[in-house]
Amino acid sequence: MTKKVLKVILLFIISAALLAGCAMGPRAESAPGLSAGESAVYVSYMQHVYKVDTKIGSELWRYPATGSVQVVLYAPPLLNGNSIFVGDLANKFHQLDAAGGSELWSFTQAKGWFQAKAATNGDVIIAPSSDRHVYALNMDGSLKWKFSGEFGFVAEPLIIGDSVIVAGLDHKLIALNIENGDLLWETELKGSLIAPPAYDAASGSLFVGSLGNELLSIDSKTGKRNWSFGDNGEITAVYATPILVEDGLIFTDESGKVFALDQATGAVRWTLDGGGETVAGLLRVDDTFVIALEKGELRAYRISDRTPLWTRTLDGKLYTTPVLEAEKIIVAVTKGKVLLQAYDLAGNPVWSFTPAK
Amino acid sequence: MWDTLIIQPFTNVLLAITLVVKNFGVAIILFTLLIKLITYPLTAKQLKQTAAIQELQNSPRYKKMMEKYRDNKEKLAEEQMKLYKETGTSPFGSCLPTLIQFPIIIGLYQSIMKAMAATPIEILRLERLVYPFLDATKIIPIQNRFLWMDLGQPERLAVFGVQIPILAIIVVATTWLQTKVMEPPSTGAGDQAAAMTKSMNLYMPLLMGWMAYSLASGLALYFLVSNLATVVQYSVTGRSNWSKILPFLKTKTPEAKPAQTVVLPDEDEDEDDEEEIETPKPASKPSARAIVKQQRPPQKRKK
Numbered sequence: 229m230t231k232k233v234l235k236v237i238l239l240f241i242i243s244a245a246l247l248a249g250c251a252m253g254p255r256a257e258s259a260p261g262l263s264a265g266e267s268a269v270y271v272s273y274m275q276h277v278y279k280v281d282t283k284i285g286s287e288l289w290r291y292p293a294t295g296s297v298q299v300v301l302y303a304p305p306l307l308n309g310n311s312i313f314v315g316d317l318a319n320k321f322h323q324l325d326a327a328g329g330s331e332l333w334s335f336t337q338a339k340g341w342f343q344a345k346a347a348t349n350g351d352v353i354i355a356p357s358s359d360r361h362v363y364a365l366n367m368d369g370s371l372k373w374k375f376s377g378e379f380g381f382v383a384e385p386l387i388i389g390d391s392v393i394v395a396g397l398d399h400k401l402i403a404l405n406i407e408n409g410d411l412l413w414e415t416e417l418k419g420s421l422i423a424p425p426a427y428d429a430a431s432g433s434l435f436v437g438s439l440g441n442e443l444l445s446i447d448s449k450t451g452k453r454n455w456s457f458g459d460n461g462e463i464t465a466v467y468a469t470p471i472l473v474e475d476g477l478i479f480t481d482e483s484g485k486v487f488a489l490d491q492a493t494g495a496v497r498w499t500l501d502g503g504g505e506t507v508a509g510l511l512r513v514d515d516t517f518v519i520a521l522e523k524g525e526l527r528a529y530r531i532s533d534r535t536p537l538w539t540r541t542l543d544g545k546l547y548t549t550p551v552l553e554a555e556k557i558i559v560a561v562t563k564g565k566v567l568l569q570a571y572d573l574a575g576n577p578v579w580s581f582t583p584a585k
Numbered sequence: 586m587w588d589t590l591i592i593q594p595f596t597n598v599l600l601a602i603t604l605v606v607k608n609f610g611v612a613i614i615l616f617t618l619l620i621k622l623i624t625y626p627l628t629a630k631q632l633k634q635t636a637a638i639q640e641l642q643n644s645p646r647y648k649k650m651m652e653k654y655r656d657n658k659e660k661l662a663e664e665q666m667k668l669y670k671e672t673g674t675s676p677f678g679s680c681l682p683t684l685i686q687f688p689i690i691i692g693l694y695q696s697i698m699k700a701m702a703a704t705p706i707e708i709l710r711l712e713r714l715v716y717p718f719l720d721a722t723k724i725i726p727i728q729n730r731f732l733w734m735d736l737g738q739p740e741r742l743a744v745f746g747v748q749i750p751i752l753a754i755i756v757v758a759t760t761w762l763q764t765k766v767m768e769p770p771s772t773g774a775g776d777q778a779a780a781m782t783k784s785m786n787l788y789m790p791l792l793m794g795w796m797a798y799s800l801a802s803g804l805a806l807y808f809l810v811s812n813l814a815t816v817v818q819y820s821v822t823g824r825s826n827w828s829k830i831l832p833f834l835k836t837k838t839p840e841a842k843p844a845q846t847v848v849l850p851d852e853d854e855d856e857d858d859e860e861e862i863e864t865p866k867p868a869s870k871p872s873a874r875a876i877v878k879q880q881r882p883p884q885k886r887k888k
Contacts, residue, residue, distance in 0.1 A: 256703060256704050256707065257704060257707055258704035258705065258706050258707070259705070339735075339738060340737075340738060341703070343703075343704060343705075358703055358737070359735070359738070360735075379726045379728075380703065380726070380737075382705055397708075397725075397726040398726070418722055419722040420708065420722075420725050420726055422708065439708070439712065439721070439722055439725060440722040441722070465712060467709065482709075507705070507706075507709060547705070547706055547709075562706075
């Protein structure tokens with residue numbers, strides 16, 4: 229009898245330890261956060277940030293060196309000079325040494341996850357959090373100001389001169405004074421904003437899509453709408469930032485339909501069936517745009533005449549916008565055999581990266 | 586299949602409640618209570634069956650049988666099955682309602698998790714789960730502020746600058762309360778089941794408390810409401826054992842409950858005298874055959 233009771237107790241201790249172990253880490257599912265610069269690619273996924281060499285796809289460093297279930301990273305790292313800025317789901321925001329991956333400082337005052345890529349003008353770092361705050365940090369990691377919103381933020385901020393534009397899950401696009409965090413203007417959209425707007429410096433216009441099946445052009449100075457597209461049910465949810473081409477813009481909606489609009493009027497120039505549901509943004513490479521379909525397909529089209537150039541299929545899902553670095557198109561794969569896959573501009577595979585355990 | 590049949594309807598009901606009450610915390614409470622209410626007939630059946638088995642196991646005949654065939658497990662099992670059959674009870678009778686409830690409870694938990702989407706991929710999945718007649722753009726994101734809590738984050742209440750996990754503490758207390766109230770009366774000093782229950786009573790509150798401490802407070806709120814609803818369900822069915830918590834209350838033993846007295850044939854070949862035992866009223870309506878059997882005068886087995 230005693231043995232049986234002991235067995236039950238032991239079983240409970242093991243179950244408790246296992247469940248507690250799972251419970252200790254943030255329970256979230258997300259896609260790899262990808263960025264590139266200085267002939268390297270940086271990717272945040274699960275327990276680490278990896279710096280990968282773009283020539284051969286070898287790992288240069290990983291942060292933290294030893295992974296822990298308590299720390300999960302999905303935010304795309306921001307490269308600024310010799311530093312990397314990246315937040316995690318343990319509510320911490322870090323500055324890392326870009327050369328070696330060692331931690332220089334950590335900001336620990338947030339109460340929510342950091343999922344968005346940060347932005348900086350060299351004096352201030354803007355780090356939006358899921359705890360409904362936009363944090364502005366000095367370059368030494370001290371808090372400069374914070375702005376309180378209604379919901380969390382998952383989109384990368386956009387710094388334009390003295391203002392910072394932040395897209396929120398609360399359906400609002402806001403502009404803040406970068407010096408003190410004062411609200412300059414806000415514009416409400418129909419749905420949540422997952423991605424930052426694209427900015428055309430010549431016209432001063434912002435182009436942003438929302439989950440409310442719309443894409444808007446907004447004046448960056450006043451927040452006033454120039455035009456909106458999708459009011460007649462033309463598009464589904466927009467999860468990514470449009471790309472700008474001369475006087476037009478191209479974007480894809482969740483259904484995978486690609487639209488090219490006139491920047492000034494919002495008139496449709498052409499449409500294209502991308503071939504499947506799409507969450508990731510488009511990548512522009514000269515006269516080519518690359519679309520990453522959720523089902524794991526990568527397709528390249530010539531912008532001028534929409535001629536299909538090549539298609540590549542990957543094992544896994546694609547939720548992350550591909551990046552271009554050192555003449556290579558780099559794709560981050562969710563739940564795939566590889567974490568990163570690099571192609572040359574003709575779509576030929578160059579290297580792949582799978583983190584060593 | 587699982588998503589279509591369980592998760593999607595559950596999530597949509599939860600979201601529909603949220604749209605009506607405009608508060609996700611209240612929606613979690615109402616949704617948990619709704620599910621508990623829907624599964625109440627199953628819970629009641631399970632409790633009835635469990636009590637019937639407990640009563641039977643407390644009967645002198647059962648104890649005698651256990652003692653007699655202690656060293657012959659095959660014969661003991663045979664005799665036990667015979668007795669269960671005669672009294673219209675089944676040791677597995679309480680399993681079926683539990684098995685049916687299990688996917689519902691898992692579905693409830695998962696739908697709350699889905700509704701608290703916080704990353705772009707989770708939001709995408711939630712958006713695709715929402716039925717067309719519920720406008721996903723109005724629902725997402727869910728306003729998950731409730732009292733002092735952000736339901737998407739682990740709960741802490743700042744008291745004089747100290748972050749106290751109030752909800753986790755309440756979850757520990759209510760889990761303990763639930764296990765105590767549900768604890769069956771011990772059938773004796775050597776009762777294995779009671780010993781196991783005691784060890785469970787110790788670890789379950791700690792485990793649930795740790796989960797409430799580290800997981801999103803929306804789930805901790807669900808744990809709390811679920812615990813309280815279970816306690817109320819047990820109390821309503823008269824199966825709660827409050828004397829475990831409030832010793833001044835008189836213990837309600839199974840023997841004290843009205844039981845159907847039936848005369849069963851004595852299986853002991855060496856004894857001619859008949860044995861009268863109290864057997865519980867079968868949880869389910871006894872078959873005509875069982876009634877006839879119960880009314881039949883005691884028979885002696887042919888020697």
